[in-house]
Amino acid sequence: xxxxxxxxxxxxxxxxxxxxxxxxxxxxxxxxxxxxxxxxxxxxxxxxxxxxxxxxxxxxxxxxxxxxxxxxxxxxxxxxxxxxxxxxxxxxxxxxxxx
Amino acid sequence: xxxxxxxxxxxxxxxxxxxxxxxxxxxxxxxxxxxxxxxxxxxxxxxxxxxxxxxxxxxxxxxxxxxxxxxxxxxxxxxxxxxxxxxxxxxxxxxxxxx
Amino acid sequence: xxxxxxxxxxxxxxxxxxxxxxxxxxxxxxxxxxxxxxxxxxxxxxxxxxxxxxxxxxxxxxxxxxxxxxxxxxxxxxxxxxxxxxxxxxxxxxxxxxx
Amino acid sequence: xxxxxxxxxxxxxxxxxxxxxxxxxxxxxxxxxxxxxxxxxxxxxxxxxxxxxxxxxxxxxxxxxxxxxxxxxxxxxxxxxxxxxxxxxxxxxxxxxxx
Amino acid sequence: xxxxxxxxxxxxxxxxxxxxxxxxxxxxxxxxxxxxxxxxxxxxxxxxxxxxxxxxxxxxxxxxxxxxxxxxxxxxxxxxxxxxxxxxxxxxxxxxxxx
Amino acid sequence: xxxxxxxxxxxxxxxxxxxxxxxxxxxxxxxxxxxxxxxxxxxxxxxxxxxxxxxxxxxxxxxxxxxxxxxxxxxxxxxxxxxxxxxxxxxxxxxxxxx
Amino acid sequence: xxxxxxxxxxxxxxxxxxxxxxxxxxxxxxxxxxxxxxxxxxxxxxxxxxxxxxxxxxxxxxxxxxxxxxxxxxxxxxxxxxxxxxxxxxxxxxxxxxx
Numbered sequence: 001x002x003x004x005x006x007x008x009x010x011x012x013x014x015x016x017x018x019x020x021x022x023x024x025x026x027x028x029x030x031x032x033x034x035x036x037x038x039x040x041x042x043x044x045x046x047x048x049x050x051x052x053x054x055x056x057x058x059x060x061x062x063x064x065x066x067x068x069x070x071x072x073x074x075x076x077x078x079x080x081x082x083x084x085x086x087x088x089x090x091x092x093x094x095x096x097x098x099x
Numbered sequence: 100x101x102x103x104x105x106x107x108x109x110x111x112x113x114x115x116x117x118x119x120x121x122x123x124x125x126x127x128x129x130x131x132x133x134x135x136x137x138x139x140x141x142x143x144x145x146x147x148x149x150x151x152x153x154x155x156x157x158x159x160x161x162x163x164x165x166x167x168x169x170x171x172x173x174x175x176x177x178x179x180x181x182x183x184x185x186x187x188x189x190x191x192x193x194x195x196x197x198x
Numbered sequence: 199x200x201x202x203x204x205x206x207x208x209x210x211x212x213x214x215x216x217x218x219x220x221x222x223x224x225x226x227x228x229x230x231x232x233x234x235x236x237x238x239x240x241x242x243x244x245x246x247x248x249x250x251x252x253x254x255x256x257x258x259x260x261x262x263x264x265x266x267x268x269x270x271x272x273x274x275x276x277x278x279x280x281x282x283x284x285x286x287x288x289x290x291x292x293x294x295x296x297x
Numbered sequence: 298x299x300x301x302x303x304x305x306x307x308x309x310x311x312x313x314x315x316x317x318x319x320x321x322x323x324x325x326x327x328x329x330x331x332x333x334x335x336x337x338x339x340x341x342x343x344x345x346x347x348x349x350x351x352x353x354x355x356x357x358x359x360x361x362x363x364x365x366x367x368x369x370x371x372x373x374x375x376x377x378x379x380x381x382x383x384x385x386x387x388x389x390x391x392x393x394x395x396x
Numbered sequence: 397x398x399x400x401x402x403x404x405x406x407x408x409x410x411x412x413x414x415x416x417x418x419x420x421x422x423x424x425x426x427x428x429x430x431x432x433x434x435x436x437x438x439x440x441x442x443x444x445x446x447x448x449x450x451x452x453x454x455x456x457x458x459x460x461x462x463x464x465x466x467x468x469x470x471x472x473x474x475x476x477x478x479x480x481x482x483x484x485x486x487x488x489x490x491x492x493x494x495x
Numbered sequence: 496x497x498x499x500x501x502x503x504x505x506x507x508x509x510x511x512x513x514x515x516x517x518x519x520x521x522x523x524x525x526x527x528x529x530x531x532x533x534x535x536x537x538x539x540x541x542x543x544x545x546x547x548x549x550x551x552x553x554x555x556x557x558x559x560x561x562x563x564x565x566x567x568x569x570x571x572x573x574x575x576x577x578x579x580x581x582x583x584x585x586x587x588x589x590x591x592x593x594x
Numbered sequence: 595x596x597x598x599x600x601x602x603x604x605x606x607x608x609x610x611x612x613x614x615x616x617x618x619x620x621x622x623x624x625x626x627x628x629x630x631x632x633x634x635x636x637x638x639x640x641x642x643x644x645x646x647x648x649x650x651x652x653x654x655x656x657x658x659x660x661x662x663x664x665x666x667x668x669x670x671x672x673x674x675x676x677x678x679x680x681x682x683x684x685x686x687x688x689x690x691x692x693x
């Protein structure tokens with residue numbers, strides 16, 4: 001059973017970060033309690049990049065370990081063993097999240 | 100909880116400027132009182148720029164701190180904690196507003 | 199309240215010229231009296247220009263002060279205070295009107 | 298009232314040539330009498346040309362004074378005073394008519 | 397009355413070749429008698445060629461006098477006096493017919 | 496009656512290879528007897544190639560005499576005398592078949 | 595009967611890997627037993643690559659022998675004798691699977 005997937009071209013493999021529904025004190029957070037539902041994910045792996053019109057490779061903008069903001073829709077779901085991942089094209093990813 | 104978002108490619112992160120509905124003297128301005136409903140916003144952050152066909156990065160035209168005029172439609176809404184922001188592509192922004 | 203708008207990319211800010219409906223002698227001109235309904239406007243401001251595929255900026259063809267012929271449709275209306283302006287892309291403008 | 302229009306980009310200003318419906322001897326020509334209904338026009342003015350992908354200006358193929366064959370449809374009608382003109386893009390014009 | 401048409405860009409002016417419906421011996425050929433209905437035509441005139449993205453002119457592939465195979469559909473019909481011609485874009489023409 | 500057709504641009508003239516329905520021993524092969532219905536054809540002639548954006552000719556990938564695998568749909572049928580041929584664009588042909 | 599197919603352009607010939615439905619101990623695996631249904635395949639052959647806008651050949655990213663992850667849809671099925679293969683365009687293949 002394959003354990004690793006190396007994305008091709010400008011694809012980025014991410015694993016979505018589950019939303020915090022319990023406060024640090026262990027209390028169940030109601031939906032509207034400011035816990036903004038960020039569609040965020042961790043970058044697991046990136047492809048070499050898209051090939052430009054004249055054949056140059058345009059490297060991907062995010063790197064392994066980045067926390068990124070995903071668009072509401074899109075992406076291809078991939079199950080490797082028990083884990084679920086998603087593949088997005090580099091230019092569909094909205095931005096990099098920093099603390 | 101992520102506090103900052105660094106836009107990717109030619110995306111621009113803006114925060115919409117609420118329309119003035121009360122005159123300086125505190126009187127509620129009627130809709131038609133010349134308070135033109137400008138769809139304006141403050142630029143919070145910009146991406147590095149779009150990648151041209153032959154791989155060059157084309158820098159974004161607006162910069163952090165600019166006040167810009169947004170199109171009537173479009174943009175992606177992003178909530179970071181309590182604050183709401185919007186992401187627009189650089190070439191969807193109509194212009195820079197100056198006093 | 200913002201008083202000036204600097205267009206971005208290849209956008210052109212224009213102010214439409216009201217059609218003459220009264221002859222020099224003060225007589226109300228009937229619609230068909232040769233007062234051809236030219237969709238003309240004055241150029242108020244221009245953007246730096248469109249960015250070509252390989253990253254060069256292609257300057258706009260019209261300049262501030264030109265009188266131009268607008269297409270019948272299109273353009274984005276912008277109200278700055280009491281005044282109404284319109285934004286057109288450079289290559290939607292049909293031509294420059296000369297006496 | 299503007300009397301001249303300078304076309305922009307690759308636009309060509311033409312004035313349609315009325316079809317001959319009376320023979321030289323003054324006799325009314327029936328529709329089918331070989332007086333082929335050529336959609337021809339005289340070139341009044343031309344724009345500088347279209348801008349290519351990498352920013353070069355590609356000059357227009359026809360010049361002022363040419364008699365050209367127009368496509369059956371298309372073109373933008375422009376009335377300057379009493380006269381009616383039409384604007385076509387250079388690559389919509391089918392060919393140059395010669396005696 | 398214009399007698400000649402010089403095509404523009406990559407347009408090719410052709411005159412369709414009527415299909416042989418009578419055998420050399422003068423007998424009327426039935427439709428199915430192998431007289432394949434080739435949509436062939438004689439090239440009367442060619443334009444200078446299409447302009448490539450970076451402004452180079454790409455000459456047309458066929459020349460005056462060639463016998464060509466036309467696609468089943470397309471082309472613009474042009475009547476010059478009594479004669480009927482057709483205008484095709486160079487890359488719509490399927491091939492050159494040789495004995 | 497034209498006997499030869501020289502394809503233009505990136506077109507390839509092919510003649511489809513009839514499927515074997517009788518085994519070597521002369522027995523009628525049932526449809527499912529592994530006689531896979533390969534949509535194969537012999538290359539009769541090729542065009543010079545497609546013209547790239549900047550005017551270079553990109554030669555065709557197959558050559559006269561190759562046996563090729565055709566897509567299930569597409570192609571233009573051409574009858575030259577008694578024979579039926581088909582024209583395909585080079586990049587519609589799936590591959591070259593080898594024993 | 596052709597035994598080999600050499601893909602053209604950026605096409606990749608693959609043979610799908612049947613999903614394991616029996617555990618090593620020979621027990622029939624229920625659908626949901628974590629045997630994630632990976633749409634994987636072995637690369638049998640690759641084309642030379644796609645031709646870029648200015649005529650350069652852009653080599654394919656995968657090579658013979660790679661195990662790849664296929665998209666859920668797409669691909670052209672090809673039967674060579676008893677075996678079934680599929681043709682995919684290089685940039686439709688999601689990634690390379692590694693143990």
